[in-house]
Amino acid sequence: MSLIIAYIGKKGCVMAADKRKIGYFGDKENLEKLEQELYSGEISSDGEFKRRAEELGISVKITDDATKLKIVGNCVRGEVSTKGTFETKRRRIYGTSNGYQLVELLGSDVTSRKSGESGIIIFGNNFAKKMAETLISRKLKPSSSLKSKGEVFEEILREVAAKTPTVGINCDVLKQEPKFDKSQAQRHLNVTIDNDVKVLAKFRQTLTEQIVQQSIEIEMANKIIDKGDIGKVVSVDGNMVYVQLNSKTQALDGNWKQLAAPNQNVIMFTESDDVNIGDVVTIDNEDLCLKKDKSSLKCDVILCSL
Structure with missing residues (x-):
């Protein structure tokens, strides 16, 4: 339920991301049917999405306050995530001047890591990605500034949001412009990503400890004698x-x-x-x-x- 557009070039990196987050639960088969209609572009508005979900007996919660972009070191990080039964899958792009890396994580374990020097990267479902690609080819001027590219990406996000409820109208735009050559960029990305993943691992460990402690407290509280x-x-x-x-x-x-x-x-x-x-x-x-x-x-x- 996201759309992230990133541009990485010689002078820097700029990313734009929507802030939509959708939670839903219900019958597995009906969920799959709803997702198929959603990702194909068959459902084109929030109201239509809610009505269709109600018809299928699916409970949905839509929010537009998720933070998908963050400045990490001299990089911009974009992330989309999917919560599974036991672990959260994360897909991240870290971008800076003259370089980027695509990182996939299961929990806090890196399962895939790829690097590149420049280009436009899009995270999103097929319908949103194809629409964004079409709009980028029509609207984006290669010679424009990072600021101008960010404004174009923001405009594209809003146009896509008008056609699919998987993308929200609210969005963030972040950019970084350090003076890195290609080798400096990858060195900085390596250090930044390694540290960032360590922070994630520590956070998950702390969260696990808190959950365990809360479970203990709940269990013990139920044993307090009141009679x-x-x-x-x-x-x-x-x-x-x-x-x-x-x-x-x-x-x-x-x-x-x-x-x-x-x-x-x-x-x-x-x-x-x-x-x-x-x-x-x-x-x-x-x-x-x-x-x-x-x-x-x-x-x-x-x-x-x-």
Whole structure:
């Protein structure tokens, strides 16, 4: 669901990209049918796309705020991506003066890498690409400046967007104009891309760790005890009460680390003067208390089931 147009020449690189992103889900066969109609150009407007999706029972969400271009070092990077069941496929173009590289990634692993010196590169579905190619041959003047080429690309993106909902009317245009010869360009591209992929790998690792932590927190949160007996009093020292947890209860800290295992003791505090060894400690309507008279107890741990 993208259209990226890149020009790479002796004086620099300019790229233009739409900002459309479409998410949809539903029956697999109907999804394939909708995509076929969409990519063939049979569906030509957002309204028509939404109506057809509704007819096929497909839920769609269209946004026009995706960022597909970025300045990386002395390069412009354009990216289109497809989310699979387990991994995200990315296709990138890095362009600078006198050079570019096309990079394909699965997750953060590079699966393909090709280089070139100059030209016009287009990322998009077949219908959008063919229309863009026709418009470029008609509108683009080889001798025009990078700024002028960017303006032409922006105009082309809007014309294509008027014919297919796979491309949005909003767009970004970025350019870079370093003074590189052909060998300098490829050296800079190699260093820039290697570093950029490392950043992606680190980001994915951090994201994975966050997801794992969130899963742990959700799992543990579901184990927080909000009702039932949790142990008994084994010692009383003023307002400080030692409670031995039962065989089904553990005590955790705020990071979900175990502080006390089943049958071990935890410290609680009470304002009651009537606490005796052997009293049962319970949680009643999420309140920690003595079972016999509902006297309140407080503690600095999270009580969870195993």
